Amino acid sequence: MEAIFEVTQRPNFPELLQTHIVLSVVSLLIAIAIAIPVSLAVRNTPLGSAIAINIGNVGRAVPSIAILALALPVLGFGFAPSLLALTLLAIPPILINAATGLKEVSREVVDAARGMGLSEAQILSRIQLPIAMPVIFAGIRTSAVQVVAAATLATFIGGGGLGELIVEGLQRSDTPVLLAGSFTIALLAIATELIFGGLERAFTPKGLRLARKKK
Amino acid sequence: MSRINLLQTYGPLIEWDWISENFVEDILPALQGHIFLSAVSVAIALAISLPLGILAARYRTAYAPVTFVTGLLYTIPSLAMFGILITVPGIGIGPRAVIVALVAYSLLVLIRNVVAGLDAVPPETIDAAKGMGLTPAQILFGVELPLALPVIVAGIRIATVTIIGIATIGAYISGGGLGKMIFDGINRGFPTMIITGAVLATALAIVADVSLLAVERRLRPWARTRRA
Amino acid sequence: MIEFRGVSKTYPGTERPVVNDLSFEVPEGEVCVLVGPSGCGKTTSMRMVNRLIEPSQGEVLIDGEPNTAMSGTQLRRKIGYAIQQIGLFPHRTIADNVAIVPSLLEWDRDRIKERVDGLLDLVGLSPDDYRDRYPAELSGGQQQRVGVARAMAADPPIMLMDEPFGAVDPITRERLQDEFVKIQDDIKKTIVFVTHDIDEAIKMGDKIAILRQGGFLEQYDSPENILANPASEFVESFVGADRVLKRLSLMRVGDMNLEPVNGEGSGLPAISGDLTVRDALSEMMGSGTERAVVERDGERRLITMSAIEELSQDRERPRE
Numbered sequence: 001m002e003a004i005f006e007v008t009q010r011p012n013f014p015e016l017l018q019t020h021i022v023l024s025v026v027s028l029l030i031a032i033a034i035a036i037p038v039s040l041a042v043r044n045t046p047l048g049s050a051i052a053i054n055i056g057n058v059g060r061a062v063p064s065i066a067i068l069a070l071a072l073p074v075l076g077f078g079f080a081p082s083l084l085a086l087t088l089l090a091i092p093p094i095l096i097n098a099a100t101g102l103k104e105v106s107r108e109v110v111d112a113a114r115g116m117g118l119s120e121a122q123i124l125s126r127i128q129l130p131i132a133m134p135v136i137f138a139g140i141r142t143s144a145v146q147v148v149a150a151a152t153l154a155t156f157i158g159g160g161g162l163g164e165l166i167v168e169g170l171q172r173s174d175t176p177v178l179l180a181g182s183f184t185i186a187l188l189a190i191a192t193e194l195i196f197g198g199l200e201r202a203f204t205p206k207g208l209r210l211a212r213k214k215k
Numbered sequence: 216m217s218r219i220n221l222l223q224t225y226g227p228l229i230e231w232d233w234i235s236e237n238f239v240e241d242i243l244p245a246l247q248g249h250i251f252l253s254a255v256s257v258a259i260a261l262a263i264s265l266p267l268g269i270l271a272a273r274y275r276t277a278y279a280p281v282t283f284v285t286g287l288l289y290t291i292p293s294l295a296m297f298g299i300l301i302t303v304p305g306i307g308i309g310p311r312a313v314i315v316a317l318v319a320y321s322l323l324v325l326i327r328n329v330v331a332g333l334d335a336v337p338p339e340t341i342d343a344a345k346g347m348g349l350t351p352a353q354i355l356f357g358v359e360l361p362l363a364l365p366v367i368v369a370g371i372r373i374a375t376v377t378i379i380g381i382a383t384i385g386a387y388i389s390g391g392g393l394g395k396m397i398f399d400g401i402n403r404g405f406p407t408m409i410i411t412g413a414v415l416a417t418a419l420a421i422v423a424d425v426s427l428l429a430v431e432r433r434l435r436p437w438a439r440t441r442r443a
Numbered sequence: 444m445i446e447f448r449g450v451s452k453t454y455p456g457t458e459r460p461v462v463n464d465l466s467f468e469v470p471e472g473e474v475c476v477l478v479g480p481s482g483c484g485k486t487t488s489m490r491m492v493n494r495l496i497e498p499s500q501g502e503v504l505i506d507g508e509p510n511t512a513m514s515g516t517q518l519r520r521k522i523g524y525a526i527q528q529i530g531l532f533p534h535r536t537i538a539d540n541v542a543i544v545p546s547l548l549e550w551d552r553d554r555i556k557e558r559v560d561g562l563l564d565l566v567g568l569s570p571d572d573y574r575d576r577y578p579a580e581l582s583g584g585q586q587q588r589v590g591v592a593r594a595m596a597a598d599p600p601i602m603l604m605d606e607p608f609g610a611v612d613p614i615t616r617e618r619l620q621d622e623f624v625k626i627q628d629d630i631k632k633t634i635v636f637v638t639h640d641i642d643e644a645i646k647m648g649d650k651i652a653i654l655r656q657g658g659f660l661e662q663y664d665s666p667e668n669i670l671a672n673p674a675s676e677f678v679e680s681f682v683g684a685d686r687v688l689k690r691l692s693l694m695r696v697g698d699m700n701l702e703p704v705n706g707e708g709s710g711l712p713a714i715s716g717d718l719t720v721r722d723a724l725s726e727m728m729g730s731g732t733e734r735a736v737v738e739r740d741g742e743r744r745l746i747t748m749s750a751i752e753e754l755s756q757d758r759e760r761p762r763e
Contacts, residue, residue, distance in 0.1 A: 062420075069398075117518070169298065189292050211578070
C-alpha cells in the first residue's frame with residue numbers, strides 16, 4: 001500500500017495526471033461545442049434528428065481503442081492526435097442525447113408556445129432547452145466518464161496521461177506502479193461520474209423532477 | 216516517446232493482399248476469439264444478474280446497494296480494471312482477467328433491466344395468476360419472466376455492445392480477440408492490421424446490436440405499432 | 444371581429460385542399476364553433492387565424508385588417524390560444540405558465556401577479572394552493588383550467604380554443620363547459636372554438652360552422668337554426684336523429700310563450716321555469732301528464748304537450 005502511495009510522489013506523477021485531465025476536459029469541451037450546435041440545428045426536422053441519432057449510435061459502437069489506434073496512421077503519435085481521437089469519441093453520447101432530448105420535447109408544448117407568440121429563439125431558450133437539459137446533461141456525463149477512461153489509452157499513441165503508469169507497471173512487472181495508475185484512474189472516473197451526476201441533478205428543473213416521479 | 220515522421224513510416228492505409236493472405240490464419244481466429252470472449256462473459260453475467268435482479272425486485276432494500284456497487288464497477292475504466300485484476304491471485308494476466316472484467320461491466324445494465332422488466336409486469340396479471348392457483352415458482356417462470364423478457368433482452372443487447380468494445384482492450388493483457396490485431400498493428404506500425412481489427416470489432420458490435428434488437432422486437436408482439 | 448375571406452389551404456405536394464374557399468364572419472363577443480368529422484379542416488382553419496398556418500388563398504381579417512399586417516409572433520401575443528393537449532410547460536410553475544404572455548408583453552411584476560391570481564380564481568383554482576405547483580402535480584381537469592387561464596392571461600379580445608376540454612372525463616368536461624359558458628357571459632371574448640362533438644358545439648356556440656371532409660363549409664348559423672333547418676343531408680345526419688330534442692334543450696320553459704293558468708291548474712304537477720324544455724318534456728312524460736304548471740316570477744302558466752310539439756316542428760326548410 002505504501003509502495004503504491006510512493007508512486008504518486010514521483011516527480012512525473014503530477015504531469016501525467018495533468019495531461020490526463022487536460023486531454024479529457026479539452027476533448028469534452030470541443031465535443032460539446034460540436035454536438036450541441038448540430039443538435040440544435042436539427043431539432044425541428046425529424047429527418048435531421050434521425051440522421052444525427054443514427055450517426056451517434058454507429059459512433060458509439062466503434063471501440064474506443066479502435067478510434068485511438070486509427071488516429072495513429074492518419075495523424076501520427078502524440079498529444080494532438082489523441083485529443084482529436086478523444087473528441088471523436090466524446091461526440092456520440094452528447095449528440096444522441098441532445099438530439100433525442102430536444103426531439104422529445106412534446107409537440108403540444110412547442111405548439112402552445114408558438115401559439116402564444118413566443119419567437120423561435122424564445123421557444124428554444126425558454127422551452128426546448130430547459131426541458132431537454134437533464135437529458136443533454138446525462139449525455140455529457142456519459143461522455144465525460146467515457147473520455148476519462150479512453151484517455152488512459154492515449155498512452156498507446158503517445159498522448160501521455162495516467163495510462164503510462166499502467167503500461168510501465170505491466171512492462172516492468174512493477175505491481176505498485178500498475179496499481180497506483182489503476183487506482184488513480186478509477187478514482188478520477190468515479191469522481192467525474194459523481195460531479196457530472198450532481199450537475200445533471202442541478203440542471204433538472206423541479207417541475208420535470210416531479211413529472212418524472214409521477215411516471 | 217520519440218516522435219517519428221509517420222506519414223513516411225506508415226505505408227498505404229490498407230493492404231488488401233495482407234488481408235487475403237492472413238484471413239484464415241489470423242483474422243478469422245481473432246474474430247472467433249472475440250465472439251467467444253464476449254459470449255462467455257455475457258452468459259456468466261446473466262447467470263449472476265438474473266437471480267440478483269429477481270432478489271432485488273422482490274426485496275427493494277437490496278436494489279440501491281446492488282446498483283451502487285455495480286455502478287461503481289461500471290465506472291472504472293477498463294485498462295485500470297485490468298490493471299487491478301491481474302494482480303489478484305488466481306486471476307493473473309490472460310483471458311480470465313478479461314472475462315472477469317467484462318462480467319463486472321455487464322452487471323449494472325443487466326440487473327437494472329431485470330428489475331425494470333419485472334417491475335413492468337402488471338400487478339393484475341400476477342393477481343390473476345395467483346387467483347388461478349399457480350404456485351409462486353410457476354408465476355415467476357410462467358408469467359413474470361416471459362413478460363419481462365423483452366426488457367431483459369434489451370439489457371443483454373446494451374451489455375453485449377459495450378462488452379465487444381471493451382474486449383478489444385483486453386488484448387493488451389493477453390486476452391486475445393480482435394484487439395490483438397489493433398495492438399500488434401500499433402507496435403508494428405502496420406495500419407492494415409489496426410483498421411481490420413477496428414472495422415471488424417465495430418461491425419461485430421453493430422451486428423450484435425441489430426440482431427438483438429430484432430430478437431427484442433419479436434419478443435414484444437404486443438408493442439408492435441399499427442401503421443396508419 | 445374575425446372574417447374568413449375566401450380562405451383555402453392546400454399543402455405542398457398534395458392536390459386536394461384541406462380547407463376549401465371558406466368565407467364567414469365571427470361577430471365581436473361571440474363564440475363561433477367549428478365542428479365536423481376528422482379531416483374537415485376545422486383545426487387548420489382555426490390555426491390560420493393566428494397564422495400558425497398560412498392560407499394558400501384568401502385572407503383572414505381581424506377587425507377589418509388582414510392578419511398579415513403584423514408579424515406572426517406579435518399577432519399571437521394578442522390572441523389567446525388553448526389546445527386539447529393543454530401543452531402546459533412542465534418545467535414552469537402554474538403561475539409562470541399563466542404569466543407567459545403577460546411577461547412577453549413586459550407587464551410589470553405586480554400587475555402580472557395580480558392578473559395570475561385573478562385568473563386562477565376565475566377558473567376555480569385557489570391561487571394560494573396552486574400558484575407554486577407544477578403541472579405534474581395537477582389532475583387533467585385542473586391542467587385544462589390552467590390552460591384556459593393561460594389563454595386568457597393578457598386579456599386578449601380574441602381566443603382560439605382547440606378542443607380545450609377534450610382531455611378529461613365526461614363529467615369534468617361538462618362542468619368545465621358550464622363554467623366556461625358562465626365566464627364568457629361576463630368577458631364576452633370573440634372566440635373560435637374547435638370541436639368534433641356536436642353537443643359541445645350546440646352548448647358553447649353562438650354560431651356553429653359545420654365543416655365536411657375536404658374543408659367545405661356546409662352550414663354557418665346559430666345552433667337553433669341549424670337544428671331546426673339543417674342545410675343538407677350531411678348536416679342533418681351530423682347533428683343526429685335527436686336534433687329535435689337537442690333543440691328543445693336549448694330553450695327554457697320560462698321563455699316559452701305560454702297562457703296563464705285560468706283556475707284549472709289545481710292538481711296539475713308543477714315545473715320550474717328554469718328547466719330546459721327537453722327536461723320539462725321528460726318530466727311530463729315520466730309523470731304521465733299532458734299538462735303541467737310552470738311557475739316563474741310568481742306567475743303560473745300552463746304548459747301542454749301540444750305546445751311543446753308545436754315548438755319542435757321544423758320550420759319550412761328549402762330542400763333541393
